[in-house]
Amino acid sequence: xxxxKGMDGALLSARNVTKRFGGMAAVDGISFDLxxxxxxxxxxxxxxxxxxxxxxxxxxxxxxxxxxxxxGHDIGSLPAHRRSAFGLARTFQIPRPFPEMSVLExxxxxxxxxxxxxxxxxxxxxxxxxxxxxxxxxRAMELLGFVALDALAARPAHILSGGQKKLxxxxxxxxxxxxxxxxxxxxxxxxxxxxxxxxERIAALxxxxxxxxxxxxxxxxxxxxxxxxxxxxxxxxxAEGAPNVVARDPRVIEAYLGSFAA
Numbered sequence: 001x002x003x004x005k006g007m008d009g010a011l012l013s014a015r016n017v018t019k020r021f022g023g024m025a026a027v028d029g030i031s032f033d034l035x036x037x038x039x040x041x042x043x044x045x046x047x048x049x050x051x052x053x054x055x056x057x058x059x060x061x062x063x064x065x066x067x068x069x070x071x072g073h074d075i076g077s078l079p080a081h082r083r084s085a086f087g088l089a090r091t092f093q094i095p096r097p098f099p100e101m102s103v104l105e106x107x108x109x110x111x112x113x114x115x116x117x118x119x120x121x122x123x124x125x126x127x128x129x130x131x132x133x134x135x136x137x138x139r140a141m142e143l144l145g146f147v148a149l150d151a152l153a154a155r156p157a158h159i160l161s162g163g164q165k166k167l168x169x170x171x172x173x174x175x176x177x178x179x180x181x182x183x184x185x186x187x188x189x190x191x192x193x194x195x196x197x198x199x200e201r202i203a204a205l206x207x208x209x210x211x212x213x214x215x216x217x218x219x220x221x222x223x224x225x226x227x228x229x230x231x232x233x234x235x236x237x238x239a240e241g242a243p244n245v246v247a248r249d250p251r252v253i254e255a256y257l258g259s260f261a262a
Contacts (some may be wrong), residue, residue, distance in 0.1 A: 010069075011036045011180055011211055012057070012088075017066035019052050026052040027063070028235035034180070039202070039212045041226035041243065043219075045256050048232040050215045051093065054182055057213070058090040059083045071179070085112065087179035093188055093215070095165035097172075099158035103149055106157050106168055107140040110175030136175075143171040148197055163194030170201065180211035187218040199224060219247065231255070 010033035019027040027049045034040050042050050055061040057068060059080035068076040075083050089110075097106045144150040147167040152160065160168060166186055173181055186198050195218075202225060206212060216222050222229060223243045231239040231246050233255040239246045246252050 009035055011038075011071060012213070013067075013069045014053075014057065015067045015069075017053065017056055017068060018064050019049075019056050019061060020064045025235050027056060029066070030232070030235075030237050031066075032230055032237070032240070034211060034213055036179075036211055037206065037209055038227065039206050039214065039225045041222045041229035042213060042215045042232065043217070043222060043229055043246075044232035044238070047234075048255075049235040050232055051184060052235075053232070054090065054184055054213075054215060058088065058182055084176050084178070087177075088182070089173035089176050089178035089180075090182035091166070091169040091173055091184055091186065093184040095162070095169045097157035097160070097165055097168055100156055102154055103157055103160070103168060104137065104140055104144065104153040107143055107171045107175055108136050110172035111136045111139070112176050140171070140175060143174050146174075147171045147201055161191075161194070163190035163198070166190060166198060167194070167201070170198070174205075178210070180213070181205075183212055183214035183216075185215050185217065187216055187221050195221070219243065 012034040013032075015031050017027055017030045018025055030053055032040075042053070044050055052061065056063045059075070059078055059082070063076055066076070067074060070083070070086050070088060073086055075086060075088070098109070141150060141153060144153050147170055149164060149167055149171065152164070157165070157168065170181075170186075183202070186202070187195055190198060199221060202212060206225075214226070226243055228241065229243050229246055230237060231249075231252050238255060239249045239252050241249075
């Protein structure tokens with residue numbers, strides 16, 4: 001994992017991000033910085049507001065208040081596809097492939113400016129479109145090889161196991177050539193063998209310079225990948241620090257034990 005470069009050079013900055021549903025604040029004044037080359041963990045008991053915060057960062061939800069800045073651009077009011085253009089990608093806790101499409105087709109859909117999106121070039125420049133499609137498919141196959149799914153490229157996505165669908169989502173997110181990726185519980189429901197593949201691929205991408213923010217309950221994975229974690233509870237930031245430090249924080253222990261007791 002690459003070292004922290006200092007908060008002045010933050011890639012992503014969230015300031016007082018709040019999301020209310022009626023009178024309830026699911027996310028309540030969260031502020032943090034994510035620096036280039038970092039893998040930052042986001043942990044907390046169920047119902048802490050982690051996924052709602054992710055949705056605000058990714059553009060699936062508009063924050064009620066607060067600011068989200070990505071490389072100097074205020075993206076807080078932008079829809080998800082516009083944030084992708086600024087280099088932000090995400091995966092979901094429950095993978096969302098198109099089940100009847102092939103594994104390869106699912107990955108190609110992640111490409112920015114996919115040639116099939118534009119009607120006029122398909123009529124006026126069919127050969128240029130064909131070349132672009134070839135480039136997209138070649139890149140998609142490279143990514144499927146990276147996540148060890150290339151042998152299944154022609155198979156429908158619904159035949160994949162849960163862990164393989166997580167890898168497919170990662171490959172699709174990478175097609176957009178993001179600077180940073182939001183990973184929502186990459187270890188959930190994944191068998192130990194495939195989990196090792198996922199951990200190794202995240203670490204390899206990070207070594208190449210990619211930045212990650214990940215939600216995860218698997219503390220072994222968090223400890224292995226993350227140099228710093230944020231702990232949320234009841235919509236608020238409860239603690240921040242190295243994984244082994246926050247795991248011993250009495251406030252964190254109380255938050256988790258309280259959720260288990262409930």
